[in-house]
Amino acid sequence: MEKNRRESLGQFHSSIYNTANTEFFMREFKKHSKAGDRHGMVEMILQLDRVSNTDVTGFFTPKNNEEAERIFNDVNSTAEGAGKISNLCKIDLLTKALFAAETDSLFAIQIIIARAKYEFSVRSYQKCYRDCNYAMQMLVSLESSRVLNELETEKMKTMCNLLKSQCLKQMKKNSKQSPEANEKKLPKVDGKANRQLKSCSDTVALIHEDVRGRHLIATKNIKAGSVLIVDEPFSFSTDEAALSTNCLHCHSSLQGSQNITVPCGNCQTVSFCSEECRTNAWSSYHKYECMIFDNFLERSRTCDQKSHVLLAYRTTIAKAITKNSNSLDAEFLCYQDAKCEDARKSLEIDIKSDFYDPLDYRTIFSLETHCEKADAKVNLSRSIKSVYLAKCLAFVLMEVDERNRETIGQREIVLLAVAMMRHMQAVDCNAYEIVENFRDRNTRTWEPRNVGGAIYSSVSLVNHSCYPNVVRHSYPGGKVVVRSLRFIEKGAELLDCYGPHFIIDSQQLRQQYLAEKYHFICKCEPCKFDWKFPFPDEITFRCTSCGNSLDSLHSKCTKCSQKFDIRKLRSQLEKSTKKRILAVGKMYDGYYIDALPLLLEHSGFLDKTLMAPSLEAIKTQQSIIQCFNSLSNIYNNEVITTIE
Template sequence: MSLVEKTGFFPDYYVNLKNSHLDIFDVEVAKIAACRNDYERLTFVEQFPGVRESDGQLQVKRVYVGKDADTAAQLKEKGNQAFKAKNWFEAMVFYTRSYLALPADKASERAIILANRSATLFHMEKYDETLIDVKRAIDLGYPKDLIYKLYERQARCYMVKKNYPNTIASFKKCITALDDAKVPADRRSKLSLDAMTMIKMLERDPQTVRQAERQKKLGEPKLTMAIPEEKEFVSDAVRIDQSCSEGRFARAATDIMVGEEILVEKPFVAVLLEKYSKSHCDNCFIRTAIPVACPKCADVLYCSEECLTKASTTYHKYECGLLPTIWRSGASVNCHMALRVLAKKSLDYFLNIKQDIDKELAIEEILKLPTDDYRRVSHLERHEKTRPPSNFFQHALMARFLTKCLAEAGYFGASPKAEDLETIGGILLRTLQFVQFNTHEVAELHAKKADSNEKTVFIGGGLYPTLALFNHSCDPGVVRYFRGTTIHVNTIRPIEAGLQIAENYGPIYTQEGREKRQAELKKLYWFDCTCDPCLENWPTFDQLPTDVIRFRCDGPKQCRAIIEVPATCNDFMIKCVTCGESTNILKGLKVMQDTELMTRTAKRLYDAGDYAKALNKFIDLLRIMYEVLAPPFPDFCQCQQHTKDCFLHLGNFYNLN
């Protein structure tokens, strides 16, 4: 990803700076090559002609827009009108927008809007969501004379969920709350009688006692829209090695079967794209219909109180009010990620580790560091020795801008010290460099059942310290998918012990020719790809030959060389030119016949939405085909793609219907 991804004031600032000193600009910029480290590069940029004088163009300012009580009231009224018309979904949307627009000091109004939204959710039969909003409204101090409504709604939800102890408890609260209700006596009596009748009926139900005992023993699961915490995992079959030619890379310590999960990793840092800031949780990236608002800004939302707390106690306390500045600057998501790396930790943390950042560590030492230790990522590839001066200069300018953003947010305290600004600026510059080459696009699968159209959409960026050590191949051995921001990596072909476990950085051989792939990889990642598809110039999928079958040698010497046989060949015993032994290709032909039926079954399961069973079938297919046939060939490529599609359905998924 580039430094800037769209128009904004930062690229304009750079162009104006260059034009104001056009006669000396390139010559002066070239002098940054003499700097020995990132701190010196920051000092160089700070003293560069015209830089300080142009600071006004950076527009670094904390602004809070979108919070307005009058706007919230208007949106609430639109929600009320939609509710009366029984347009439940429309009402829910307006109530959500009203809630997000309310200022922090309007707690009672927020409680009322959340209660209204819970009513629409109840009519939509979204009972878990209803219960969550009911609790939120109660916690915010919903009016005492109306709170009986919430307890009754709560009881009805628990009743539908067949949670009888909680149903009884909520009805009892409803009866108590009726004492404060401003309703006619006959209405109060009827509500109370209905509630008491339900309580007595449920108390006699044997299930109620059993449920109460189970809840007492196991506790009651908390209702939340937050994505469940996943345990991080690195398979024992994965070993991280290092060499002069390959750098750091993943190798198979043992034979790995197709379909094995070899890595589950949370991001060191992840940032949501601005485009999805009003539909997805800023912390965990899951799409949310009943969001929690930041009390101060209207720029982001959260799926739950848990995510709001995690964000507001770390990075968001510095990003709050600054996001419009970052977005308007045109800075890429990589730049935002670099800022968040610093914002997640305190100033003192970085001041304390400053002297250790440049220390050379063996890969074994790095892997033993805590997962949130900056040194886990600070040694990732950044091509420091091959960066041209102009690139360093632009990145240093961006680091300086991001440092100013942190200063505006109070990261350095009321009176920032010059040496602290220099330290953080230097660390930001280093971070911008390694983030550039090690970021993964966090994806969400969008599906439209009406026309069976599916596509993977980029919703944010994440930095995964372990996965970042995997090398690239245009024929990757793994596929990755996301649950929230957590990445899952599974194999899509067998990998023998000792061989590299390669992932894919973007271009794959089935879709793009070698020349285009290598040009793209050189531009984005600054290396020349030497994977098998590039060395052997494998054809793209639409050019794969269908008149040649690639068998593996199955002779006594088990050389496993590839034997290419024309589809029209009538011989069953084929001599291997590598080992000189003969292979009986009848086994391979039989496999091809068997896989046709298995493929139809797997596709039928996929089309029916049974992705787990379809996945198992496709994995079996890949295993069987790989035993006797050698890629590249069309059936294997298609089966791999189907397997990838199944995995994607297990992760972030959105039905456009």
């Protein structure tokens, strides 16, 4: 029998899935699947010969100085004339050379300074300034660790200081900002901080019902635009397409006019916006994934997104590893062991008394996984991946510290795989997108672009509606801000949208999607009353006394019979609608901050005056979302500011 087979995640999954997907194997596997027994499913995979005979090894793109020198020399030798390439192209090539070069070397510094010169030539003064600081920082680091050629070092420092001085002069000339150049600050929750929910305002509370499970309700009347939750991720991942365009750690754009591109010190695959982000990422998670990172880039036909598999892996290492000793956390392993009842009970959260911290692993362990409801073949696929990822983590830990070879055995592999599988299932129904917004110059609207995924355990407490009353926005550093999209009455539930919206999708498609992915039948208003777009031309006004609809023909409430002046209401609506039209004009010119108060005021009037669904309310809410887009995580290539 063949020993020590070395396969990537994709190869391993395909071969084991084909081996295990037989009537005989699945008959027993389905029993564990229906019982939600991850331990039993993982054990069945590990008992297969092809699994025990498979070794995990490094799978990444290492540094290559020869490749770096070839690219660097090609840029330098580019002749004038037919072979001439643009300076922007040279910047891209030098970035590739920097990624291939061994980090913390004089050669890497030469590449950075060369890139800075070309950045200056194309008027990317902020990038040039930051690259000079980056080169100086590396020079200082090398000087403290080894003897350098003093003359060459001084030449580099002189060049960096000269470029920085010239950049500052140019940036002072160009300090005038564009209309959308607003400072992007992470907002704070409105009202007081919640005593129980760390990420939430005191305007919301956590309750539990048998049918709806844990969910958030309003403790008082909430106006549109109120900041209700500012959550930070327990773990996050980056989509493959964003690995070269966004910082792996904070997800800031690397394509704009400000951030430089900094490579990983070990591989050529991931990018950072600063040395600080690179250092923080390495110490907290990238150290434990870098050597096997290309496993997360393989094409896959299975149900899980690649970034979600990486997210499950990072969720595991966030708690499974004691970082100061690079060893497995014994307590974490006990959490995954069904025999350790006391350890598992310690993870239970009493929603009436316990403090809910999104960085507390208990909040992650309590997330819904739908393990027993999932199709057995889906659980088979995830258990195979989980076993491979457990082997990957064991391999990396042994490479990082030889002592782990004596402490990581079969039990540790099993429990790590159980954890990986739990997190993979939790990610599937609890992960949220990390979004970067960019402004389309033609339509002058902000368009979202997914750059990663994250687990937000506080936001996960919000249930779904096909007509949500809250909206989420990503901010740098993986933070997410949840705001009220319209008026929320005291006692009403906070409702997010998990994807399907009644404006876009039919009731049948929405119900099917939610049942298959989240295992529930949606009973929100649009589903219950089968709202359909486009709406009827006739506007239905709301009774300000009892909230029911008005009979326009008889000018009175259909429930409490209170009389109203319908003509006056129509006049007020027309006057208020002009505020939205004025706000849209301001938005078109880029003045979102000025437009937002007008929209929120108009939204408040609509909530009191019109019955849902209302086309005017939908238009207003979409405009409010656009304003919030401009305040969040954005890619903006037009902003030029002075660096102190």
